Amino acid sequence: MVDKVQKRDGRVINFNKEKITRAIFLAASEVAQKEGKVPDYNLAEELADKVVSYINKKYIDKVPGVEDIQDAVVKILIENGHAKTSEAYILYRAERSRIRNSKTRLMQAIEKITFSDANKADIKRENANIDGNTAMGTMLQYGSAVSKEFCKTFVIKPEHAMSHDRGDIHIHDMDFLNMGTLTCCQIDPIKLFDGGFSTGHGFLREPQDIMSYAALAAIVIQSNQNDQHGGQSIPFFDYGMAKGVIKTYKKLYKQHVLNFIEFEYGKDIEKLEKEFSDFVNEHIKSIDINEHDLFIEKINDIIQDKEKSKKIHHFAVDKALKDTDKRTYQAMEGFVHNLNTMHSRAGAQVPFSSINFGTDTTSEGRLVSKNLLLAFERGLGNGETPIFPILIFKVKEGVNLNEGDPNYDLFKLACRVSSKRLFPNFSFIDAPFNLKYYEKGNPHTEVAYMGCRTRVISNVCGPEIVTGRGNLSFTTINLPRLGIKHGLVNKETADMEGFYKELNEKMDLVIEQLLERFEIQASKKVKNFPFLMGQGVWMDSDKLSSEDTIREVIKNGTLTVGFIGLAECLKALTGKHHAECEESQRLGIEIIKTMRERLDLESKKRNLNFSLIATPAEGLAGRFTKIDRKLYGVIEGVTDKEYYTNSFHVPVNYKISAYDKIRIEAPYHELTNAGHITYIELDSNPSDNLEAFETIVRAMKDLGIGYGSINHPVDRDPVCGYNGVIGDVCPNCNRKDGEDGIYFERIRRITGYLVGTIDRFNNAKRAEVKDRVKHI
Template sequence: MIEKIQKRDGRVITFVPEKITRAIFLAASAVAKEDGGEADYEMAERLTDQVTGYINSVYKRTVPSVEQVQDAVVRVLIETGHAKTSEAYILYRSERTRVRNLRTRLMKSIEEITFSDAKDSDMKRDNANIDGNTAMGTMLQYGSAVSKEYCLSQVINPKYAKMHEAGDIHIHDLDFMNMGTLTCCQIDLDKLFHGGFSTGHGFLREPQDISSYAALAAIAVQSNQNDQHGGQSIPAFDFYLAKGVAKTFRKLYINNLQKATELIAGKTTDIKDMVKRVEGLTKKKPTLDMDYEFLDALNEELKKELNISDETVKNMNTFTYKEARNETDKATYQAMEGFIHNLNTMHSRAGAQVPFSSINFGTDTSVEGRMLMKNLLLAQEAGLGNGETPIFPILIFKVKEGVNYNPGDPNYDLFQLSIRVSAKRLFPNFVFVDAPYNLQYYDPNDFTTEIATMGCRTRVFANVNGKATPVGRGNNSFTTINLPRLGIKHGVVGKKGFFDKSAFFQELDEELELVISQLMERGGIQSGKRVKNFPFLMGQGVWLESENLDWDDTLEEVVKHGTFSVGFIGLAECLVALIGEHHGESEAAQELGLEIIGYMRQKCDEATDKFKLNFTVIATPAEGLSGRFTRIDKKKYGEIRGVTDREYYTNSNHVPVYYPISAYDKINKEAPYHELTNAGHIAYVELDGDPIKNLDAFEAVVRHMKESGVGYGSINHPVDRDPICGFSGVIDDNICPKCGRDENKSSVKFDRIRRITGYLVGTLDRFNDGKAAEERERLKHNVYESQSSK
């Protein structure tokens, strides 16, 4: 009689027939449930006896394996007329194998997180904003690893899990799925600050000066990140915080007018009360752009109250305005400096990260808004305490003709300043309001209709369930399709040896349908959560219309304002696999690339109409995904030249970073995809050398982006720093140009800050292997030749 069996890991254990009985009974129960009946446990026991008899006859003097026992169960079930039960048993067996593999993978992940150094572990560098060597970073990764495996095995539909595991699709932020968090949000500071708000640990009063406006803006970003798995952005930083500048000026104007009455007029009176009276009479306030109706009325009050001459009043006015403006300007700079320092030092998510933060600005033409933007840019240019380039927030300058783009525009000087700061500090990036797909929503009298983007590239605008605006909205979730794999299966490099266009689009269509249904499943989880699960995002009314919900209400009516996005990666490799060349190499490939992404957009538009949810296409920002698909496909299909022969697939619709092409031609090739990718996109080029030495060339690239129809763009260039002497700039040949220190002869290495996917997330040693390889292979366009190559 059989007494032992061998497990998959080689261990030999006692044979327990009751386990076979239970498995047969569960399979029979599944069949009976479909037929409206019940399974018979005694029948399962009799079948087990037959299985045992068969095993004893076949494996008389050996120890059978678990797989051999399971094969015996299937054989007996089929031979005894229980074919349906055998099918259910096979499915049960397959699912058990999948869950077991998940557990094994989880234990391997935990082992790697525990015992590997971040420099040796791609997993621990999956998110470059997390230091995988710290205690809190390790704990965050433990939670992520466990949550991912739980969601794959217990939460999502098994067919979606299998597609994800196989590398056909990638479900982003899978570790947050069961929590029901949303990806990102554009925070409406006007609504949040009005009357004050709570962080859950205390109530904060409405801010009354620029310092408190800036401090509370940073706190809002930090608090919001604890309720979401993605980034936080402020869509109109200039318009929102200009109010803080105005309040500061009014306060300082009153203080300095009080001084002027004593110093110049030699008399004392309650100036604060006088100003209030005049404000009540004129319905005006003292502002940087002083209103003459208010000023005339105030002058009359001063002359009457103090019995002074017109000349004395004039001297008082000159002194008061000049001092108040200078002090306001200084206070605004300090507030912006504090804002940037806060967002690079304050922690979120159990202390493991600084907040992923972005701010959009550039179009407020008020004196207060202009002062705010000037000082924000100057604070960014100055850097952090030791001259370091700030990692966050991502500054995004809104470019708009008639506002800041041409000489004579009211904010043209700020556009010029943004060029200089970006050339030194990598930021700001540039978002282009005049791109047709952005301009169609633009109302010059309503800043909430201006495009605002997340630093990574996520764009939210059209809304099938309400007003088209980015404010108070964000992306709910997104899932990426592995385009190169479809190319391999249906193109010239595959078994067919030719491009089977019909089969390619048919399978793409099937995957799009699957991803849309998967996003809806995730949306159901998100909608079923309650306000109390997101005490800041929903409880403080940050998300659009969430202020109308009670603490225990579910979120169906607000989640519908967000977007569900279908992403893609590796269009270039897909085209090479399909027809032998990518879109940087031929117009035929470009036409096919636009047809593919256009088809994805069409399917999302159809889903939007059908389900009344905002389905959109995103040019995937592929930080964590950059190497995963490639590793899987290389193992599955081998090394294919131009497709799987590198450590990464090309980001979204970009021309491959290593392909020799001018900066201007690269922009021309990538720009048309921005109209199709309504959930987000970015165009960037890589410059070598120090662009601060050739600002005209730098500006020419930005202008070419705008004129080519790019929606969002940035210019990459080296930003290096010697932590010993403090030099910040470009360090060539590992020698500091300031102090002459040789990095190769020192244990202290240079900081080499680089941008990935729109976000700048740190130094090269924090990038995963795929992104590090992509950065190494980027074609560097000569900064001095940029204009001539146009």
């Protein structure tokens, strides 16, 4: 007689028949409930007796394991005509197994987070913007690990959790899933600043000068970051800050005029101040004062000296312009410093911030753009390259691209700063898929990007504008795995019919999973997001009350499907990736076009904004590859690296010219309406050849790129402060890398944003950076 059973952890305990009876009864109860019947406990006992009898015969000389007993239960149920009960029992068994595995994974994750140094544990480098060695970084990772396992075990459907764990798909930001947060938002500062706003800890009045505008812009980004799991973007920073420049100019002009009058004529300016202030506020609409005579006449009314009035006015104009320029620079410098030092999310990281600018042609808007670029060029306090905000210069013919355009000087300055600091990146409003939304003079219709690459503009639920909207969530499909399963690995010819069939099945799965997550998000209330929704940052949220759910307003956001490793997928399907063969390029475009068309149909069908993104793959870069190499072994050109190639990019180790790389990747920008980026790698400091740098930017524009950037080495010696290309020895002070335990800072781009030291990258991204070849 069997009287002992071995647990999964090796412990041997007493055998208990009642546990078998109970499990059978619970499975039978589930079936009975669906069929409207009453479960029979006596029958469960009879079946349990048969299980025990079977076990006693099979395990005479050994102790059975828990799995052996469960197998015996399934066998007896099927043999005795209880197939449905057997299925219910199998599902119950699988669910219990999933919960046990979840607990094991969680404990393993917490052990690594607790006892491993960030340099030795990928889990502590999933996000390069978080220092995994700090107390707050560790606490954030504890919360993330617990939340992920809770979501996989108790919140999302088992099939979604299993597909994620198997590596068929990757559900991004799963640690925030049960909280219902949205990913990101493009913030309209003009709307927010008008009348002031509250951060939840006090009301902030409407700012009255450019210093306050810039300071509050940083606070807005920080506050909104605490309500979302992604990044924050201001889509027209120059337009948004311009009013602050005008207010500053008005204040300074009035001050200089009245101070001059008081000094020269001994007038009581306190009596004049309100009257003159009202006059200035009414008549100055820009820092360009064209109605000089009007102001001269007003001054003359006070001092009764026409010639002197002219001198006072022109003196005040000149001084006010110079002082406003100076204060605007200080404001932009403070803004950059703030966004590299202020913390969000329990102090674990600085906010992910992106700033789009470059198209406001007014004098005040131009002053903002110019000084933002100059402040960024100067760097932080010791000359460090700022990591945030991600600057994005919007390129537009007739505005800033060509000589004679009003902001052409700003485009030239943007190229110069980018050649030194890696930012700004460049977005191209004239790309056909961006231009179709553009309305001259309406910055809300100028396509803006998040730094990582996210793009939001089309809308089946409301106005097609950039402000007050963002991505709700996104999930990525593992394209290389589909290529391996249906490609040339074990076949003479690729099974494209099977490939597209399974791709469509994965699309079905991800759409269902995004809808599942949408329901969690839609059930949340305005009060759950006190800044994003409570202050009306998200589109139409100002029409809701604190207790209202947010379903109707979040429909303006996007539900996004992503993909990774198109190059490896094509390699598996055809033997060549899209840069090696025109046929592979055509197939690549067809695959991504198929995904986009499916999502367009889904948008019309469900009246929701389903979209396709070229996935930014930081933490994911090595995860899929590691799983697939374990399943399929090392496959040349597919699983033989530590990472899959980012989205639709040409493999980073493939030698190709800058022009050809742009040409090959450009068609995918039009298809990926939720976001995209194309990088070019240079091997030296492009500040020495700005003409070549500008040529690359213009090639991006001419070939139809939506969003692009140019990578080049940006190194810094923290001891002497030298910035430039540094090998193993600093060319300024001859100090060796690592001397006295101090290493050179190597600024590198990861998914659209920068990271100050490569040791923050996970192993896969380190390998990718090492493999990158230069494009000439």
